[in-house]
Amino acid sequence: xxxxxxxxxxxxxxxxxxxxxxxxxxxxxxxxxxxxxxxxxxxxxxxxxxxxxxxxxxxxxxxxxxxxxxxxxxxxxxxxxxxxxxxxxxxxxxxxxxxxxxxxxxxxxxxxxxxxxxxxxxxxxxxxxxxxxxxxxxxxxxxxxxxxxxxxxxxxxxxxxxxxxxxxxxxxxxxxxxxxxxxxxxxxxxxxxxxxxxxxxxxxxxxxxxxxxxxxxxxxxxxxxxxxxxxxxxxxxxxxxxxxxxxxxxxxxxxxxxxxxxxxxxxxxxxxxxxxxxxxxxxxxxxxxxxxxxxxxxxxxxxxxxxxxxxxxxxxxxxxxxxxxxxxxxxxxxxxxxxxxxxxxxxxxxxxxxxxxxxxxxxxxxxxxxxxxxxxxxxxxxxxxxxxxxxxxxxxxxxxxxxxxxxxxxxxxxxxxxxxxxxxxxxxxxxxxxxxxxxxxxxxxxxxxxxxxxxxxxxxxxxxxxxxxxxxxxxxxxxxxxxxxxxxxxxxxxxxxxxxxxxxxxxxxxxxxxxxxxxxxxxxxxxxxxxxxxxxxxxxxxxxxxxxxxxxxxxxxxxxxxxxxx
Numbered sequence: 001x002x003x004x005x006x007x008x009x010x011x012x013x014x015x016x017x018x019x020x021x022x023x024x025x026x027x028x029x030x031x032x033x034x035x036x037x038x039x040x041x042x043x044x045x046x047x048x049x050x051x052x053x054x055x056x057x058x059x060x061x062x063x064x065x066x067x068x069x070x071x072x073x074x075x076x077x078x079x080x081x082x083x084x085x086x087x088x089x090x091x092x093x094x095x096x097x098x099x100x101x102x103x104x105x106x107x108x109x110x111x112x113x114x115x116x117x118x119x120x121x122x123x124x125x126x127x128x129x130x131x132x133x134x135x136x137x138x139x140x141x142x143x144x145x146x147x148x149x150x151x152x153x154x155x156x157x158x159x160x161x162x163x164x165x166x167x168x169x170x171x172x173x174x175x176x177x178x179x180x181x182x183x184x185x186x187x188x189x190x191x192x193x194x195x196x197x198x199x200x201x202x203x204x205x206x207x208x209x210x211x212x213x214x215x216x217x218x219x220x221x222x223x224x225x226x227x228x229x230x231x232x233x234x235x236x237x238x239x240x241x242x243x244x245x246x247x248x249x250x251x252x253x254x255x256x257x258x259x260x261x262x263x264x265x266x267x268x269x270x271x272x273x274x275x276x277x278x279x280x281x282x283x284x285x286x287x288x289x290x291x292x293x294x295x296x297x298x299x300x301x302x303x304x305x306x307x308x309x310x311x312x313x314x315x316x317x318x319x320x321x322x323x324x325x326x327x328x329x330x331x332x333x334x335x336x337x338x339x340x341x342x343x344x345x346x347x348x349x350x351x352x353x354x355x356x357x358x359x360x361x362x363x364x365x366x367x368x369x370x371x372x373x374x375x376x377x378x379x380x381x382x383x384x385x386x387x388x389x390x391x392x393x394x395x396x397x398x399x400x401x402x403x404x405x406x407x408x409x410x411x412x413x414x415x416x417x418x419x420x421x422x423x424x425x426x427x428x429x430x431x432x433x434x435x436x437x438x439x440x441x442x443x444x445x446x447x448x449x450x451x452x453x454x455x456x457x458x459x460x461x462x463x464x465x466x467x468x469x470x471x472x473x474x475x476x477x478x479x480x481x482x483x484x485x486x487x488x489x490x491x492x493x494x495x496x497x498x499x500x501x502x503x504x505x506x507x508x509x510x511x512x513x514x515x516x517x518x519x520x521x522x523x524x525x526x527x528x529x530x531x532x533x534x535x536x537x538x539x540x541x542x543x544x545x546x547x548x549x550x551x552x553x554x555x556x557x558x559x560x561x562x563x564x565x566x
Contacts, residue, residue: 002063013147013149015049016047016185048128053096073095073098073115089382106288109283109286109417126168127176130177130198131161133159135188135199147178150218154218163206217302221303229304254298255298386411389407456492460486474517474521515550526538526541542554
């Protein structure tokens with residue numbers, strides 16, 4: 001089915017506004033008929049900013065004359081704003097329904113596959129914003145009002161064109177101008193339901209330099225699209241300006257303490273221009289687009305470019321963890337210094353991080369200075385390097401040996417956040433769970449077990465032996481049951497099991513043999529009663545399910561008993 005009219009989007013119009021205009025001009029009957037023909041996947045949805053991909057949505061956009069779902073995301077939603085700072089590596093995946101739009105990093109640095117959740121909680125608090133001056137200007141220019149995309153960006157509470165405060169509620173009755181609970185978002189109203197004229201609200205211009213800078217950076221991020229740098233380079237750029245703890249202080253001082261989180265926003269008037277959404281973070285890898293924009297505005301910096309980021313110096317010694325890398329210029333100077341030592345001098349090795357910084361970030365430089373290296377093979381993917389590093393860390397490799405591999409060097413350059421997490425996990429696990437009698441250490445002064453730990457192991461072994469020899473119905477060997485029989489607490493029992501691999505293996509073996517022990521107990525019970533022994537009778541007495549695997553195990557054990565008697 002085709003609509004009588006397909007309207008093109010207005011300049012800076014957001015998706016929900018474009019859909020609402022098409023519904024208004026074609027009539028509700030024709031619009032509902034189109035939705036019913038496409039299926040229930042779009043009929044019950046309310047698309048305003050960032051919709052999740054579905055075949056029904058793609059068909060709706062095609063019926064309205066949109067080039068593709070990807071073009072709609074980039075031109076009619078706020079997705080480009082998030083891509084500017086939160087875009088994942090292409091190797092990590094792309095958004096559904098797109099050709100090359102990467103996934104986004106969301107809360108706690110997790111990859112977001114449903115992008116509408118990026119701003120769902122925030123918009124439920126601030127509502128849909130509009131500029132009173134833009135209402136009148138749009139009517140004069142195109143004949144009708146519509147929702148602007150830049151007005152819906154996080155922390156953009158000032159119109160970038162007129163520099164007046166954006167509104168989301170009526171100034172008289174405080175009613176939301178566009179209720180979120182409705183199935184469809186309506187176009188902006190010129191007057192509230194209470195009769196208040198929204199287009200003639202007198203608001204004085206805002207001259208706050210920091211907040212105007214925040215609006216400017218946010219709008220630039222919306223128009224920049226996918227950046228040429230990755231998040232790791234951005235994080236190093238931010239750390240070169242201030243540490244994580246200082247970043248929060250800088251933002252709080254710049255905005256007068258009016259930074260807030262979503263939880264705090266429920267208790268405050270977040271529609272006030274003074275409030276700035278600034279999610280808390282303790283690690284630089286969890287910084288998000290709203291944090292970056294607020295921080296750059298507080299530091300009076302512009303949108304970072306690849307040139308400015310590549311000039312970042314190495315982090316100071318008090319913030320190094322052994323994973324930082326040199327800048328592109330520093331790596332180039334390092335290799336050129338090696339080259340000046342003579343024609344036969346060592347220049348680089350495939351495990352050298354300087355080589356991979358240039359190879360991955362500026363391969364043209366290698367081509368210009370080393371023409372004989374033009375036929376280089378494509379480096380392994382990030383996924384392959386992760387598999388290799390995990391295998392080495394899980395094996396008997398020392399961390400020092402893993403760091404000397406090419407995969408580790410490449411990960412330092414292009415996958416540092418993941419690599420830092422893996423090293424931290426390895427350090428914690430080896431500190432807590434490495435066996436005391438490990439063959440790694442052959443020093444004579446190895447740490448000995450405390451007497452209390454020895455007693456705990458002996459008590460648990462005795463309790464396990466007693467459970468296996470008990471003539472009653474076999475119970476499951478759990479840490480809680482073992483601790484109760486050994487008169488030990490659950491935490492002590494759990495820690496003792498984790499510190500003794502042999503004891504832990506015995507417990508797991510007892511768990512695996514539990515069905516067999518219950519079957520043998522049931523056979524003894526039936527024999528003492530002089531009752532007939534069959535598969536069904538044994539299963540009932542052993543309290544086992546009638547599953548095929550249980551029946552086969554019973555037949556196997558009964559067959560072994562018959563063979564022993566014969």
